[in-house]
Amino acid sequence: MKLAIIGPPQSGKSTLFSAITGQPPDPGHGGTERLGSVAVPDERLDYLFDMIKPKKRVPVHLEFLDVPGTSLEDAHGQAEFHKAMDSVRRCTGIVMVVRAFESDAVAPYRDRIDPKADLDELHTELIFADLEQVGNRIEKLEKSTQKPTKTRDQELRELDMMRRVQDTLESELPVAKAIHNEEERAIAAGFGFLTLKPVIVVVNVGEAEAAKPPPFEAEHAETTIVMAAEIEAEISQLEEADRTTFLADYGLTEPAQTRLIRTSYEALGLITFLTCGGTNEARAWTVKKGATALEAAGKIHSDIQRGFIRAETVAFDDLKANQDMKGAKAAGKVRLEPKPYIVQDGDIITFRFNV
Ligand SMILES: Nc1nc2c(ncn2[C@@H]2O[C@H](COP(=O)(O)OP(=O)(O)OP(=O)(O)O)[C@@H](O)[C@H]2O)c(=O)[nH]1
Ligand SMILES: [Mg+2]
Numbered sequence: 001m002k003l004a005i006i007g008p009p010q011s012g013k014s015t016l017f018s019a020i021t022g023q024p025p026d027p028g029h030g031g032t033e034r035l036g037s038v039a040v041p042d043e044r045l046d047y048l049f050d051m052i053k054p055k056k057r058v059p060v061h062l063e064f065l066d067v068p069g070t071s072l073e074d075a076h077g078q079a080e081f082h083k084a085m086d087s088v089r090r091c092t093g094i095v096m097v098v099r100a101f102e103s104d105a106v107a108p109y110r111d112r113i114d115p116k117a118d119l120d121e122l123h124t125e126l127i128f129a130d131l132e133q134v135g136n137r138i139e140k141l142e143k144s145t146q147k148p149t150k151t152r153d154q155e156l157r158e159l160d161m162m163r164r165v166q167d168t169l170e171s172e173l174p175v176a177k178a179i180h181n182e183e184e185r186a187i188a189a190g191f192g193f194l195t196l197k198p199v200i201v202v203v204n205v206g207e208a209e210a211a212k213p214p215p216f217e218a219e220h221a222e223t224t225i226v227m228a229a230e231i232e233a234e235i236s237q238l239e240e241a242d243r244t245t246f247l248a249d250y251g252l253t254e255p256a257q258t259r260l261i262r263t264s265y266e267a268l269g270l271i272t273f274l275t276c277g278g279t280n281e282a283r284a285w286t287v288k289k290g291a292t293a294l295e296a297a298g299k300i301h302s303d304i305q306r307g308f309i310r311a312e313t314v315a316f317d318d319l320k321a322n323q324d325m326k327g328a329k330a331a332g333k334v335r336l337e338p339k340p341y342i343v344q345d346g347d348i349i350t351f352r353f354n355v
Contacts, residue, residue: 001286002035002063003200003264004088007097008109008118009069012204012229016097017066019232019256033087034066040261040272040284044316044346048274048282051324056281060272062261065091072125073110085129089192093268094199095260096122100215101206101228115203116216123220124172126194131169133191138162158187169195174220198222198267202260204229211251222267225259232256271345274316275300287343294339297351307355310336316346 005013014034018025021036039059049057067084071077088094098115099108109118141159145152161184168178174195179185188196201218203226210228218224228250235246235255243255265271269289273296276282287296293313298305318333319325328334336352343349 001061001268001270002065002091003093003095004065004067004091005095005097006067006084006088007069007122008099009071010106010109011069011097011099011118012101013069013097014066015229015233016095016202016204016227016256016260017064019227019229019236020064020260022236022257024237025233031068033068033084035063036066037061037063038257038261041258042272042284044272044274044348045282045284047316047320048276048348052276052279052282054276054279054281056283058281058283060284060286062264064095069109071109072121078125078128081125082129082132085126085194088194091197093264094194094197095202095264096199096218096221097202097204097229098122100203100209101230103206116218119201119218119221123195127169127172127174130175130193130195131166133193134162134166134169137191138166161187165193195220198269200225200260200263200267202227202229207231207250223263225263227256227259229256271343273343273345273347273349275349275351289345291343292339293337293341293343293349293351296343296349297353300351303355304351304353307353308339309352309354310338311341312350312352313337313341314348315344316348319348 005017007013014025017034017036021038023036039061042059045057045059065087067088070080070084072081096119098118099113100115141155141162145155145159165175165178168175175188175193176196179188199221201221201224203214203224205226205228207228209226210231212226214224214226231250232255235243238246247255270286271289272284272286274284285299287299293311294305294308297308312334314328314334319328322328322331322333
């Protein structure tokens, strides 16, 4: 799972990237993308690991892509932006970083510090990028549907949908508004439409605002959060034991990394389930909220899905309250769930299967 960090030039994207990945700021890196992987902190996984003492502890990893900003003031910058969107299309979600901090050392983009205006501009540009893509696709489909091929019916359906997508974008609305069902969602997702992706807005504020609520709720975003990227980046470089104290100085209880990961999970609609495969490993997995036990099994291995018998499931809190698996079983807290069972966040599952 990958999230792209985008925003106007000098809004603090790379600073935020440093804060969440712990990678030191790399001044030589200005104009190119940078990819960082973050292990998702999870106390439940820690507990399982301590309980079973397996060989390995395997957390979920989220990847963040730091995309350099381009000015959208002229056609050249816009073209650069569209080019940069190629890799953003392959990401699951978007983190938009906009500047709200005052600083004489950093020249403001477009001579203004106006995070809302920056977001509007970005949204409009994402719409243009999607329009370009849908336009190309429509052109292709209009040609190919002239010929009596086997796939013609399917292509005609897609053409119909793409025209609807185009109309929607032309009314400055995101692609999501044109999507009517799961089949269409899958087609659109395959094209990597930008305005179909969940968006998390990070308002990069000065340190005095670090713990304040967001100054506004962004339109066209799942969530808006506030972060003081610069101090967060500095704190991420400290010894772990010192971080809490420094965060508390700014009124914060959690580092940027934890907050952004949790927010991303919510925005992407994800939950975690855990497995402990004997003495081998304790491991965390993600599924979409609402996923069934059968779908969760498929995450691990297609064999487990194919040969699914039951999901032996215990809620994390029930496990903890009874110390260990033996205790949870004795207390009747371990359930044998069938295929359609809806997986809950923090479920610990042992799949019984037969192939
Ligand atoms: N005062 C202050 N300065 C910041 C903050 N965040 C970033 N900066 C400074 O702003 C400048 C730009 O930060 P970057 O993180 O490189 O911005 P960017 O969005 O990655 O910039 P581009 O990649 O060029 O688009 C740097 O000099 C940072 O030190 C902040 O929260 N407060
Ligand atoms: Mg940068």
